[in-house]
Amino acid sequence: MPSPKVDTESTDNKPAxxxxxxxxxxxxxxxxxxxxxxxxxxDLSSDLAIIQEExxxxxxxxxxxxxxxxxxxxxxxxxxxxxxxxxxVAAYQYSENDLQALKRGAGHxxxxxxxxxxxxxxxxxxxxRIPRDPDYKSEVAYKFVSGVSRTxxxxxxxxxxxxxxxxxxxxxx
Amino acid sequence: xxRSVLTLWRIxxxxxxxxxxxxxxxxxxxxxQGLEDPSVRDALFDSYQGQHFQAITRLQxxxxxxxxxxxxERASLVLGGLYLAYGxxxxxxxxxxxxxxxxxxxxxxxxxxxxxxxxxxxxxxYQESLAELNKIQGxxxxxxxxERYVIEAIIHLQQNRLDKAIEVLNKVDQRTTWWAxxxxxLAIALYRLGRSQEAETTLNVVGTMNATxxxxxxxxxxxxxxxxxxxxxSGAAEKAKxxxxxxxxxxxxxxxxxLGLGRAYSAExxxxxxxxxxxxxxxxxxxxxxxxxxxxxxxYAFGQLEAYKQSLxxxxxxxxxxxxxxNNINIAAEAVSGGKLVEGLIRxxxxxxxxxxxxxxxxxxxxxxxxLWPLLTKYEFRETMFNYTQLRLSLGKLEGWSASLDTLQxxxxxxxxxxxxxxxxxxxxxxxxxxxxxxxxxxxxxDELEQRKQRLxxxxxxxxxxxxxxxxxAAKRWGDQQP
Numbered sequence: 001m002p003s004p005k006v007d008t009e010s011t012d013n014k015p016a017x018x019x020x021x022x023x024x025x026x027x028x029x030x031x032x033x034x035x036x037x038x039x040x041x042x043d044l045s046s047d048l049a050i051i052q053e054e055x056x057x058x059x060x061x062x063x064x065x066x067x068x069x070x071x072x073x074x075x076x077x078x079x080x081x082x083x084x085x086x087x088x089v090a091a092y093q094y095s096e097n098d099l100q101a102l103k104r105g106a107g108h109x110x111x112x113x114x115x116x117x118x119x120x121x122x123x124x125x126x127x128x129r130i131p132r133d134p135d136y137k138s139e140v141a142y143k144f145v146s147g148v149s150r151t152x153x154x155x156x157x158x159x160x161x162x163x164x165x166x167x168x169x170x171x172x173x
Numbered sequence: 174x175x176r177s178v179l180t181l182w183r184i185x186x187x188x189x190x191x192x193x194x195x196x197x198x199x200x201x202x203x204x205x206q207g208l209e210d211p212s213v214r215d216a217l218f219d220s221y222q223g224q225h226f227q228a229i230t231r232l233q234x235x236x237x238x239x240x241x242x243x244x245x246e247r248a249s250l251v252l253g254g255l256y257l258a259y260g261x262x263x264x265x266x267x268x269x270x271x272x273x274x275x276x277x278x279x280x281x282x283x284x285x286x287x288x289x290x291x292x293x294x295x296x297x298x299y300q301e302s303l304a305e306l307n308k309i310q311g312x313x314x315x316x317x318x319x320e321r322y323v324i325e326a327i328i329h330l331q332q333n334r335l336d337k338a339i340e341v342l343n344k345v346d347q348r349t350t351w352w353a354x355x356x357x358x359l360a361i362a363l364y365r366l367g368r369s370q371e372a373e374t375t376l377n378v379v380g381t382m383n384a385t386x387x388x389x390x391x392x393x394x395x396x397x398x399x400x401x402x403x404x405x406x407s408g409a410a411e412k413a414k415x416x417x418x419x420x421x422x423x424x425x426x427x428x429x430x431x432l433g434l435g436r437a438y439s440a441e442x443x444x445x446x447x448x449x450x451x452x453x454x455x456x457x458x459x460x461x462x463x464x465x466x467x468x469x470x471x472x473y474a475f476g477q478l479e480a481y482k483q484s485l486x487x488x489x490x491x492x493x494x495x496x497x498x499x500n501n502i503n504i505a506a507e508a509v510s511g512g513k514l515v516e517g518l519i520r521x522x523x524x525x526x527x528x529x530x531x532x533x534x535x536x537x538x539x540x541x542x543x544x545l546w547p548l549l550t551k552y553e554f555r556e557t558m559f560n561y562t563q564l565r566l567s568l569g570k571l572e573g574w575s576a577s578l579d580t581l582q583x584x585x586x587x588x589x590x591x592x593x594x595x596x597x598x599x600x601x602x603x604x605x606x607x608x609x610x611x612x613x614x615x616x617x618x619x620d621e622l623e624q625r626k627q628r629l630x631x632x633x634x635x636x637x638x639x640x641x642x643x644x645x646x647a648a649k650r651w652g653d654q655q656p
Contacts, residue, residue, distance in 0.1 A: 023617070024297055027553050030613055031296060033606050034560040035261045040599055041567040042226065046233035048574055048592070051581055053234070066211045101221035105205055107214030150240075152211050172211055172242055 057114040062150045065090070065111040065122070069102035070158035075136070075165040076129045077102075077157055082111055083123040089113065110155065117147025124155050126167040142169040149173070201258040203284045205251060210242045213251050225259035226566070246272050254285065260559060262292040266301070283309045287317055291324060295552060299328045319351035326358055330365075338362045353379050353392050360399070369407065376400050380419060394419075394426040401433045410440040428454060428463035435470055444477040455487075459494045460501070460543040462628065468494060469632055472639065485643050488636045495633040502626045505544050509618045514545060515611065519562055544625055545618060554617050557610055564607040571600045 053062075067080055077099060081091040090111040094102070102108060123141045130136045144151055152172040159165045208214055212235030219228035232252050235241055241248045253268030266289055273282050290305035306325050312318055322345045329338035339362050345355030356379045363372035379396035382389070397419040404413035414437045420430035431450040438447035451474065454467040468491035475484035508514040548554040575596045578589055 023553065026613060027557060028297065030606070030610055031556065031560060032263065034564060034610070035263050037599070037603050037606055038261060038563055038567060039256075039264055041570065041603070042229050042233065044574070044592075044595060044599065045226070045230040045570065046237060048581075049230050049234045050238055051583060055581060055583055064211070064215075066215055068214060097222065101218050104202070104217070104221060105208045105214060106218035106221050107211055108218050109215050154211060 057112065059150045060147055061114050061117065063111070063113055063115050063120075063146065064109065064150070064152045065124075065155060066107040066152065067092075067102070067110050067155045067157070068107045069099070070156065070160070071103045072157075072159040072165055074130050075157075075159060077126065077165075078128045080110060080127075080155065080167075081125045082155075084111075084113075084115070085120055086123075107154070115146040115151075118145065120144055120146055122153060122169070124167055124169070126155075126157060126165075128165065130165065136165065138165060138167040140167045140169050142171070144171055201254055201288045203254050203281065203288060205247070205254070206278050206281055207244070207247065208251075210244075210248060212236075212240050212242075213248050216255060217251065220255050220258050225255060226570075229255050229259065247277075250277065250281075250285070254288070257288055257292055260292065260556075262289060262296060262298075265289055265292070266305075279311055283311055283313055284317070287313055287321055291320075294324050294328065296556065297552065299331060303328050315346060315349065319346045319349045319355070323351050323354050323358065326355070326362075330358060330362055335362045335366050339366075350389060353382060353389060357392060357396055360396075364403070369403070373400060373403065376403075380416065390421060391425050394421055394424045394430070398426050398429055398433065401430070401437070405433065405437060405440060408440075410437045413437040413440075428457060428461050432463045432466050432470070435467065435474075439470070439474065439477075442477070444474045448474050455490075458543070459498055462625075465495070465498075465629065465632060469636065472636075476639070476643070481643050481647060485640060488640045488643070492633055492636045492640075495629045495636065499626060499629050499633070502544055502622050502629070505542065506619065506622050508542075509545075509615055509622065512611070512615075514542060515558075515614050515618065517542075518545075518549075518558060519565065544622055548617060548621050551617075554614070557614055557617070561607055561610040561614060564603050564610065567603050568600065568607065571596050571603065575600070 063084070065082060069077060077094050079091060079093045082089055092108070092110055094108075098108060121141060121143045124139065126138045128136050140155075142153065144153070154170040154172060156168045156170060157165055158168065205217075208217070212232060216228045216232035216235070219225075219231060229252065232248065232255060236245070236248060236252070249268055250272050253265040253272070256262075256268070257265035269285050269289055273285055277285075286305045286308045290302045290309075293299075293302035293305060303325065306321060306328075309321065313321055322341050326338040326341040329335070329341065339359060342355045342359040342362065345352050356375050360372040360376040360379075363369070363375060376396050376399060380393060380400055382393055384390040384393045397416045401413045401416035404410070404416060414434060417430050417434040417437060420427055424430075431454040435447040435449075435451040435454070438444070438450075448471065451467045451471045454464055455471055457464050459465060459468065468487070472484040472487035472491065475481070475487060505514065575593070578584070578592055578596070581589070584592065
């Protein structure tokens with residue numbers, strides 16, 4: 001019977017074993033190095049982000065609108081629309097993932113921009129579903145002054161009042 | 174008589190394997206209480222969407238700019254949680270050590286220690302993990318407590334504290350899927366203590382459970398597989414058949430099940446019956462070690478039946494397939510040394526799979542790639558791939574920042590130079606570290622390939638030896654005629 005040739009050579013071109021350390025020790029050492037480096041990169045990232053943000057949106061003129069959600073059993077948030085000085089500037093449709101994040105205490109960055117100094121008005125509309133009303137709507141308006149310090153507005157969805165979900169605005173100072 | 178080349182998958186090898194579901198990184202769901210600060214909540218949103226780099230950048234920027242309203246310690250703790258969710262436990266550990274002992278509610282502290290322990294466990298840091306688990310003061314609730322017990326028990330098992338492992342595993346709540354993992358690992362501890370009867374009874378509960386999803390079906394199959402091989406090892410072939418027949422015919426463990434079933438028949442000299450599962454098995458993918466075992470087992474069985482012509486044919490078929498597989502391994506080794514396979518896996522991980530060109534399945538479902546599948550079940554390989562991917566992404570960011578520094582108008586010459594130097598230094602450090610990681614990935618891939626190749630070479634040689642034996646036997650019995 002013809003005997004096929006079998007290659008018994010070891011797989012070539014392989015890199016030399018990493019010193020004499022055990023694979024787990026090598027892994028741990030590399031793991032540690034990676035984390036230290038990624039941390040340094042993150043430190044640099046936050047430093048540069050501060051500079052970039054200050055250039056894009058100087059602190060005194062910056063408006064940040066954040067959506068938060070107090071979990072309610074009977075309400076499903078669909079979307080929120082935001083107007084600033086009668087102009088629609090943001091509209092966001094919430095996915096299941098987004099809602100999960102909100103329910104766990106996260107805040108959604110709906111809008112960030114640079115506003116001229118002076119009085120401004122925001123108007124927010126929330127649309128969602130409650131039993132027997134698939135187009136439940138709540139609106140809220142709020143006036144604030146820009147140019148003094150960074151303005152952070154929290155658009156909070158809750159049903160603390162009368163059991164119906166409402167949209168409220170809180171300004172953070 | 175042609176000698177047997179059957180190698181029994183030994184129960185001693187099987188019971189070394191403890192079981193926890195394979196997850197790359199722990200999903201960190203610490204139920205932070207009293208969260209109000211907008212910057213903290215903003216960062217958490219990114220983190221919960223898997224945007225960990227951005228989440229940490231945002232929260233650290235807020236901290237450095239003095240924008241945290243209210244409790245700065247809580248913001249630091251959340252930052253620790255963000256690092257943990259990203260998969261980096263060292264920074265998380267140092268933050269938790271510094272701040273968790275303060276006025277945080279017990280539930281928050283306990284959850285933070287739990288997720289830290291889980292991440293450390295996944296990084297193979299068992300001592301640290303156990304130390305963190307011991308800091309948990311209360312009950313973590315139905316969602317986490319059973320998992321906590323299973324992790325703790327596995328660490329005890331890995332460090333050979335079997336009685337302690339058993340004590341902890343007996344606490345796992347029956348109402349969760351963790352209970353099945355608990356029973357499986359409990360059986361391992363009992364086997365190791367030599368309490369085989371109790372181990373079998375325990376494992377039988379898992380092997381007969383009502384599996385409601387794929388994960389539980391896999392665990393159920395694995396339990397039956399272990400029961401089957403344990404029975405074979407103890408000479409109870411009849412019982413082994415019952416266990417092997419419980420396995421799903423097309424499940425993840427079906428190849429090993431078919432192999433075991435054939436062995437159970439073979440152990441009782443029922444060679445014709447042993448051929449039924451083995452002939453089915455050799456039609457499957459020959460890169461699977463169980464199929465390779467069957468390729469040797471089939472001609473062995475024909476030899477036992479004195480059907481030497483068929484035995485010869487199947488040995489020759491086995492040799493052809495082994496040779497093809499050896500060739501595939503050589504191609505795989507070239508693809509690994511050229512960086513193609515590892516690169517493909519990294520691209521599949523970093524989301525460059527949008528076009529469908531790079532998915533793990535596509536990269537690995539090639540004749541050469543199939544040999545790297547087992548690596549993806551190893552934490553060390555997956556974590557190293559994750560680390561390598563993060564460093565590659567870091568390099569991309571550093572390059573981007575280097576190019577955009579000039580656009581930052583507010584930087585004076587001195588500050589710009591300082592940033593340039595910082596970026597350049599980090600680039601060289603990250604590059605060096607990523608090369609080391611790539612080297613380590615290649616090393617692991619080569620080790621896997623080498624191990625598989627040596628096994629095939631050994632089988633090839635044994636098949637060739639058996640063929641010679643058949644010719645020798647035939648010559649003695651029938652002169653120069655073919656068998």
